[in-house]
Structure formats: C-alpha cells, structure tokens
Amino acid sequence: MSIEDIRNFCLALPYSTETLPFDDQTLVYKVGGKMFAVTDLVRHDRVVVKCNPEIAIELRDQHEEISGAWHFNKRHWNDVLINGDLSDSFIYEQIYNSYMLVIKQNVTPVSLRREIVAIAKEIDLSTLIKITSESKI
Secondary structure, rough: OOOOHHHHHHHHOOEEEEEEOOOEEEEEEEEEEEEEEEOOOOOEEEEEEEEHHHHHHHHHOOOOOOEEEEOOOOOOOOEEEEOOOOOHHHHHHHHHHHHHHHHHHHOOHHHHHHHHHHOOOOOOHHHHHHHHHOOOO
C-alpha cells in the first residue's frame, strides 16, 4: 500500500477534503471540517486514524503494526503501519471506521451530520476498496 492508495481512498469518501494545516508534509483528511486520517508525505509508512477507545486498545493488542499515535490523544487515535503484515482491506477498513466515527461524533451542525451519515451509509465498503485498488493498476 502506498500513500497514493490512502489518498485515493480517503478522497473517495463523501465530503472528505485534504489539507496541510500543520506544515507542508503532514496530509490531513477531514470530513465536515474534522480530522479522520493523517499521513506524512516524507515518512509515508503509516496512517493515523481515530478509533473507539476500547477497540483502539484491542487492535493494539492484536496487531504489532498498530500503536497509539504519536502527538495525538492515544486513547482515541491509532498509528497504523501500512507496509507491515496488515492487509490493504484491513487498513482501508480502519480508515473508513475512523471516517464514520468522526461523522457520528464530531461533525456539526446536526443537519450536516445527518446528510453525510445518510450518504455514507449507502457506501459499499468492499466496492469502494475494489475501485480504489483497481485505480492503481
């Protein structure tokens, strides 16, 4: 998996945007103005995703490629190595779960949240993963 794969997947999610709010090398993907994924243009071997705190710990215990994200609240954010033994579909699923979590918990106003959730619920994750994977051929 490459940083381009992550970028293509993140930008394929409805209402997602790409920004560089911190510096010229840290790509931040947002939905409704809130972060759901972060990658680095220089050190592009990982993606940072938001996670339910209980699930975050469970994932870290199960996968050595997942740890608490550096410079983030480790209770809520995981650092996922993209060049390890984790499958691309598993990594895409973590990004998608982060996206959905941010929509449901952080996007305001509520009317925008409802609009994005309605569209996002129609996403077939396996189809989106397939389309993203095929775009790199």
